[in-house]
Amino acid sequence: MKFRSIVFGLICLITTAMVAQGQKSYKVNTIAFYNVENLFDTEDDPITYDDDRTPEGRDHWTEEIYAAKLANMAKVIADVGRDVTGTAPALIGVAETENRKVLEDLVNQPELLPYDYGIIQFDSPDRRGIDVALLYQKALFTPTNYEAIPLLIYDNEDRDKRIYTRDQLVVSGMLDGDLIHVIVNHWPSRSGGEARSRYKRVQAAELNKSIIDSLHSADPYAKIITMGDLNDDPTNKSVKKALGAKADRDKVGPKELYNPMEAMFKKGLGTLAYRDGWNLFDQIILSDALLEEDYSSYRYYKAEIYNKAYLSNPRGRYKGYPYRSFANGGFTGGYSDHFPVLVYLIKEMN
Template sequence: MRYYNLLILALIIGTVNLSWGQSEKKYIARTIAFYNVENLFDTINDPKILDDDRTPTGSDRWTSEKYNSHVNNIAKVISEIGFDVTKNTPDIVGVSEIENKTVLMDLINTTFLKDSNYGIIHFDSPDARGIDVALLYKKSVFTPNSSHNHELRIFDENKKRVYTRDQLLVSGIFDGEEIHFIVNHWPSRSGGEARSRWRREAAAGLNKKIIDSLVQLNPNAKIISMGDFNDDATNSSFKKILETEGNRNRVKPGKLFNPMEDMLKKGYGSLAYRDSWNLFDQIFFTQELLKEDRSTYRYWKANVFNKPYLIASEGQYKGYPFRSYSNGAYTGGYSDHFPVYIYLVKEVE
């Protein structure tokens, strides 16, 4: 937590009228982050999922040494997201591509994160590879009241079930006010973007159903949806199904603002493939978080966490996110995705 004076925030937010003679106001800034941690698997073979490669005798030769290195690398990254502003670790962290709760326990107990006292909310999903989503939260800031894993039930053209990740909804009290968080990892583009599009549109439909149900209960609900969507903010899953808006001045009450749409147009990316950048990792939210009254938490700004050490400096993926595994070998890197994050601010006495 860190305080900011009105002059600094007014220049950045652009919604506060400032006169030189008025007294200063102070704000709390808090960080909400999302990170695809690239196959954070333990070394133990689980017969219920397809994790054979990530074992000591598997094709990845996934040893305890490599696993511990990957856990510590991910923890280091998380500990620094938003730190330059808040001088603290993130208050909420959504994660994807984790195998189970055990790896999350190892993650939050590293020297990088232990003092933050994170809690964990996680459900095993029906994904064939066994990769799940989860929410990490600071117990000193957020108190969960309820959590549900919403299953995405989709079937291919042969009426065969496509097993993919759940969407995790966590509702609770965030520093005195109710906020809902949804963590996503939508179906991949395997087989091509067009051919697989219907799967992500179905995922968007489920996300919209969750959000609409919360807004129906409370039209002023603060809802933040985050994840690796395997789509950009301009794709049909966002613009057609979720009907997200990239211009904050056009967002209607109960509707969704996606700051990543404008960032994408400006060239920001969270992952790269064949010299093309995408911003699949996104955080969007309801219009309630855009209001000018900052007596409660409101949106400030969004960013991609892409520090130089997270960028590969050589090899096939030079200039891309420094991944942990490449060409059949452990690289000592971090992830093939950059984390993304937003700041929420609230005026204090």
Template sequence: MKVISVQLCCIVFLSLTIVRAQPKKYSIHTVAFYNFENLFDTTDDVNTNDDEWTPKGAQHWTIEKYEQKLKNLSTVLSEIGMPDNSNAPVLIGGAEIENRAVLEDLIKQPKLLPFDYGIIHFDSPDKRGIDVALLYQTKYFKPTVYSNIPLRIYHNKVTLKEEEPQQDDDIEIKMADNHRVFTRDQLLITGFLEGEELHIIVNHWPSRSGGEKASSIFREAAGNLNRRIIDSLQKINPSAKVITMGDLNDSPTNKSVKTVLGAKAKKSEVGEFGVFNPFAAMLDKGLGTIAFRDSWDIFDQIIITESLLKADFSTFNFWKAGIFNKSFLVQRSGQYKGYPLRHSLTEVGFSDHFPVYIYLIREVK
């Protein structure tokens, strides 16, 4: 009897050990950002500067080229995050979008249609008529509140106007001649990802037109506005999970990102209410999302609040990040060999940027 009892105890112990050793299962979602690079339709809009992107314009932008552009973009978007995640991104931030209609055409593409994407988009005051937007899989993400928050900046002034209390989240840079630089709004969305509240900010910060140094004040103003939006969300809920993403037209090491927004390169450096930039380490490794004069940089970034860095995966938290730079997105020959394969007069490419992405994971009980 004793022998049987010992054997039974061993069997029970081994069974429990095997059960405990079973690998944990996780729900995984990809969150992506992509600069679509001049996603224009072929119609001349009198309210925007889109003449170049018409059949008679400089780009000879025909319906055939437009349809190929949509096909190319849909191929990219459907594959971001693979092979770690077989599902397309649940959230996609986009930039350089002419209007809502082009997004409606995009999500109807055969490679995206099965994912049933919804659209959040506002027209911005950008002088070229390009906007930011968010695509979301309606099965997983339920938006509740969203708004476009304007960045009001004025040429040649180097100080922020902060003397009077702000009535909204605008940041203003003023000058005597009151010459406004029209740029993209920052798109703020709050919603629930499989029941968990999440805040997303989609950005396309002011360009480097006129030179990096001369234009840096404008991107610093954008970083200031971004930081204030995050602060306001954290004031309402100290545990707010915020993802800010976009083409920032600056590197992770530039003042607008590193100092004004306060994005840290290492998780260990992120304090309470702080933000983490996983793309800073990639830049150190020589990786990039955009190339210029044979030099790589990372303008496209996804930055997250400290609340998404918890080791406890009972709720959705950050796992890892990446740059989607598959070979079919790369120029294979010519002067720009190795660069992102962008549009030219002889070829409808993808974009002059590579997309970026992060994974959010949650343990499945």
């Protein structure tokens, strides 16, 4: 415990990706997630409900607005964790992206081009055409396997009616020599009410738990990070019971999960606001192997909500809420209706 306290105290003071303690130094990398709020291109896709996000559609989604949205998203992603690591996230999961094209446009923005991000994305069956994806710095992470796992949900009142929603993206790869598994999620929304739609998110959590269990069966010491917009808070049934994420890291046993976001939520913090209340739907949850104190490989240090002032609405009724990019029928010049979240992983250098 004394060693961990010394390391963590020093990490708090760093401004670059390494920190020295005597003859020892430590690498730090950011793993993040961001719901980018409807990052659509301007073209009409005939098989999805994207008509509003076209120049002729209700949102008057022009090339100029699309370019401004891309620039804003790139600025945020480049900034996340940089105060500590001196660079953009090694890995960042994203939600509400329309297709691979918008991701290619995003990573080729001037703010992100220096980081040479790779893209892992599959088209999901979501009716709106929105997907999840993982962006990774090619110099820091090498994917070894990835797949999209479909979430098969059927309507409670019509068991023959499938509810089409986002797949769960599973990516395995080497982060600076460490095998890391990342699952990117965007669970079903609360449309129709939280209680009425709860079963959908419980089933999403059960699928997520099944994926994690499979990874643990192959390797009991697997380093697993599941992240995403869960459309539930850390204390809801889907996260606490179906997924089994625990708030107290000291009570996390073998093959169990730790949710550092629960303590933040209980302090009143959140990533999105609604009717004068905060929710913390955006979460990053970790397997027990990332909590060990052997820093010869990457371990969890701490989690944060990235809520810098420029990401908050500066005025009006919703002052202090996430500064969303689209409201009242027009582009606001803002960013997203969600704040990003992140964790830092640290590793002792030889």
